[in-house]
Amino acid sequence: MGELLRFFRxxxxxxxxxxxxxxxDDVSSKVFMVVGSNAGIGLEASVFLARQKPKLLVATSRDSTKCKTTREAILERTDSGDGEGSAMETWPLEMSSFDSVRAIADRLAVREDNQLNVLVANAGVLLDAFDNTQDGWELTLQVNYLSTALLSLLLLPYLVKSSTAGSPSRLVIMSSVAHYNGTKSLKKxxxxxxxxxxxxxxxxxxYRNC
Incomplete structure (x- = not known):
């Protein structure tokens, strides 16, 4: 009965x-990063934030091609023209690779002020077939959980550094109701x-028993 009620909810x-x-609020002094900005909630969040005119919006996508497409989509929907003077950058981030996650942290580390006020960890996958990453983990587990945790921990020092009593930093981790499906498996x-x-x-x- 509980699962049925959750479904209707x-x-x-x-x-x-x-x-x-x-x-x-005025966010002209804030730096935002949205992970998985090329589609869905990530794209909508990036468009909304870009319209608020922050100091910088970092929108990440899986590769350079998707980054280019994402930038064009955001600029088109925010009436930013050709992007001249636009406070937005698109960085490639492949969440199925721990090296790619670490590269994002390294890229932020070499910036002059290392500022990061809000991290929206949105990227996730839902697969119908089993696949392993190059790091040896099942793809869904790595993208949705392990890499999200790693990215959050690596960027946490920058969020803390950028936080003030009057304007605390924010870490937002997107999830879904899919975790309820694992209740029986996790009992032991x-x-x-x-x-x-x-x-x-x-x-x-x-996956193999599906």
């Missing part, structure tokens, strides 16, 4: 209007010696 929530603010988690490795195997088994 999910359907109900899809019809709720988006809570878009009618007024906003307390008995596992290595939780992540066990989940990695369980994910592979689940």
């Amino acid at each position: 999910f359907l109900y929530d899809q019809r709720r209007p988006l809570p878009i603010p009618t007024t906003s 988690a307390k008995t596992w010696d290595r939780i992540l490795e066990t989940i990695n195997v369980l994910n592979g088994t689940a």
Whole structure:
């Protein structure tokens, strides 16, 4: 019964209007980063933030081609013309690669002020087939969880550094109701010696049994 109620609640929530603010604070001194900006929530969030005219918006996508397309889409919807003087940069970030995640942190580290006020960790995947990353993890587990955690931890020092009592930094991690599907599999988690490795195997088994 609980799962059925959650399903109907999910359907109900899809019809709720988006809570878009009618007024906003001045963010001209703030730096935002949105992960997975090329489509869906990530794109809509990037467009909204770009319209607020921040000091800088960093919009990430999986590769340079998607970065170019994303930049064009955001500029078109924000009436920013050819982007001259636009406070926006698009950085490639492949969440299925830990090296790519670390490269983003390194890129921020070499910037003059290292400023980051808001990180929106939005990127995620939903697959219908099993696949491993180059790092040896099931793709969904790495992109949706491991790389998101790694990116958050690597950028946390910059969020802390940029935070003030009057204007605290923000870390926003996007998720979904899909985690409810893992309830039965995780009941024995307390008995596992290595939780992540066990989940990695369980994910592979689940795909192969579909």
